[in-house]
Amino acid sequence: MIDSDLFALPRDVREGLIAARARDRRRSGGKLRVQVGADWYPILSYDDAGFEVAPDVAPKLRGLVEIHEGPSCLRTALIVAGEPGRRAVRYEFKRSTPVRDTAPVDYERATEAPAGYLGAT
Incomplete structure (x- = not known):
């Protein structure tokens, strides 16, 4: 059932x-x-601004956390707690950094760089 179809149902x-x-x-x-x-x-x-956790599952969270999808880490984030609600507690990202699979470089990479070199045979 699509979330917009929920509004056609009775409230309870x-x-x-x-x-x-x-x-x-x-x-x-x-x-x-x-x-x-x-x-x-x-x-x-979960969205780009933060995430929600059930209030009965997690204690007050704050500080540095990691967001995972299955076994892979999506991002590391510094979070602050929002207002607790009936359904969930919202945590906002103060800083969020996507996880990279390569090391950052401190030089400019050439856009037309060769993929590799052939050795002498």
Whole structure:
């Protein structure tokens, strides 16, 4: 069911579906999760400005965290806690850095550089 279709349902049914989705996400662990030290918490929603975690799952989080999708790390971020809500606690990124798979370079790379060199045979 698409989220926009939820508005066509009665209010109590809609709230029950939303609660069931949140419960299923917490049970399965979700694909997205936040790592704080050695602890992991499932993420309910995620965007470029921050993420949401269920209030009964995670304690007050703050400081440096890592956002993971499955086994791969997406970004490291410095977070600050937002207002806790009924459904989730929103954490905003104060600073967010995507994880790179290559080391940063301190020189300009040529755009027309060869891919490799052939040795003498």
